[in-house]
Amino acid sequence: MSPRDAALKLASRLTAAGHVALFAGGCVRDKLLDREPKDFDIATSARPSEVLEIFPGSNEVGAHFGVVIAKHAGHHVEIATFRTDGSYKDGRRPEAVTFSTPEEDALRRDFTVNALFENPVTGEVIDHVGGLTDLRAGVLRAVGNPSERFTEDALRLLRAVRFATVLDFTLDPGTRAALAECAHLLAKISPERIRDEFSKILTAPRRRKGVELLVETGLMAHIVPEFLDTLGCDQPPEWHPEGDVYVHTCIMLEMLKPDAPLELCLAVLLHDIAKPPCRTIDEDTGRIRFNGHDAMGAEMSDVILRRLRYPNDVVDAVVPMVARHMQFMNVQQMRTAKLKRFMASPTFTEEMELHRVDCGSSNGFTDNYEFLQAKGEEFAVEPLIPQPLVTGRDLIALGLAPGPRFKEILELIQTEQLEGRILDREPALDYLRALAVENSA
Structure with missing residues (x-):
């Protein structure tokens, strides 16, 4: 049974019991x-x-606010009583609600396109x-006075940008002006809800539009304020003819595939976050440089993501x-072992996409990308990092005491293996014995 059919069954039971039951909000839109x-x-x-009498065993997730979750055929459906909201003292939820009519219920909703009802039997849309x-x-467009809607629940500020982005809608001028006027209210919202x-x-296909709206309305100042420093941060025109760091990043976001994962979208947004604080001008050549922006950017990204309460895996x-995003310029000079280790990163597929849009949005160079694609095909016949030929137990068997040197020795043997110079266990053990003698001397 489809979600719509399940909801229709529940609505029919409400109607049979003498109540009005309408599909509401996003499903109608x-x-x-x-x-x-x-x-x-x-x-x-x-x-x-x-x-609850009609659907015993339902979940009273918000009965105080008139909301019950009912189940049918494995589907969960939110059933909410028509209501009028009281004051929103915490900028998040009403202090109290008054049960009311469909007309009054529509007036309390956030945006006009989300305030539509549909008769589930006839399909008639009620507006x-x-x-x-x-x-x-x-x-x-916000329902009624946009500033009042945003003051009631400040999360609506971000929902406005999300809906405009996902639906590719234009913001009504009054609603857009209220976004800027009320942007400071995001301070009332928890990092988790903002995140x-x-x-x-960020994961919407038109993510560039969303980021630009966040910047233009002042909302980004309350999410990733560091990102605002990319505006006007100019770059060497021979490498970045597209413009400043902000424009470069926006183009990259636009170039990503529609279904790009969240981790990649965040990495693109933050990959040059440290260029503004790292920006210097060479005294001799006058060239703009951003030395160390990759390392500092990683540190800043960690701070930003944890501030927004992103989970550890993200x-x-x-x-x-x-x-690692700057290391791609050196891949053609890497020895085979280093290259294989570089390509063995669990996020390498996403990093390749980041590199593709990084170059595509600036200098257009594809040499390193094509080189890595070719190497990927060449290395595909076996694991990038094969099973080790020797282990720490072999070192102990040769009389070496466990310690920091263990890792170095095993890495040396792995390098020989990755380079194709040692492929079997016996030659690996011979190499190990030579290293053991060398280390005991």
Whole structure:
């Protein structure tokens, strides 16, 4: 059973019990835009207690606010009573709610295109706020006074940018002006909630538009303020004819594939984050340099991502990508062993994509990218890092005491293996014995 059919069954039971039950919000919007709704929400005249009577065992996730989660055929559907919200003292949720009518319920919602209802049986769309007109025009407009909507729940500031980005809508001028006016309210929102909306913006196909909106409305100052320093940070025109670091980064974001993973999107956003503080001008040549921006960028990225409460696995993927992005210029000079170790990184596929858009958005050089593609095919016949021919136990058997030198010796033998000079265990043991004699002398 599809999510829509499951929601329709639940709505039918509410209607049979004498209540009004309408599909509401995003599922109505997405259907009208020929997009597949991710989930279906029901708005109803039934009070939470009445919903629970009809669907016993449902989850009272927000019964105080009129919200119950009901299940049918494995699908979870949010059922919310028509309501009017009270004051929002914490800038996040209303202090209290009053159960009301569909018309009043529509007026409390965030954006007109999200305030539409649909009769689930007839398909009739019910519009109390002009959402259909905005939907046809591709305009994202706050319901009523935009400053009031954003003051009620400051997360709506980021939701506005997300919807404009994901739907490729234009922000209504009044709504856009209110975004800038209310940007400071993001200080009331937890890093986790900011992170989740920010991630959705970055992983949307039109992510460049989203980042530019965050910058232009002043919201980025409350998310990654360090990124604002890339504006006006000029670069050597012979390497970066496209413009400053900000323009370069925006072009890279636009060049990424639509389904680029979050870790790659974050790495692209942050790969040159340290160029502004690292920027110097060579006294002799007048050339602009950014020495060490990769290493400092990795440190800054770690701080930024942890401040936004990204999980360790995301941080552990992004930071090395930022740290290593300048090493691609040296791959053709790397010895085979070093190159194989470089290519064995768990994020190498994403790093290749970062390198592709880094060059494509600036100098257009593809030599290193093509070299690595060819090497990938050449090395594909066996693992980049094969099983070791010898281990620490072999070192101990030769009488060497465990210590820091162990790692160095084993790495030397692995290098010989990766270079193709030692391929079997016996020659590896002979090499090991020679090293043991050398180290005991």
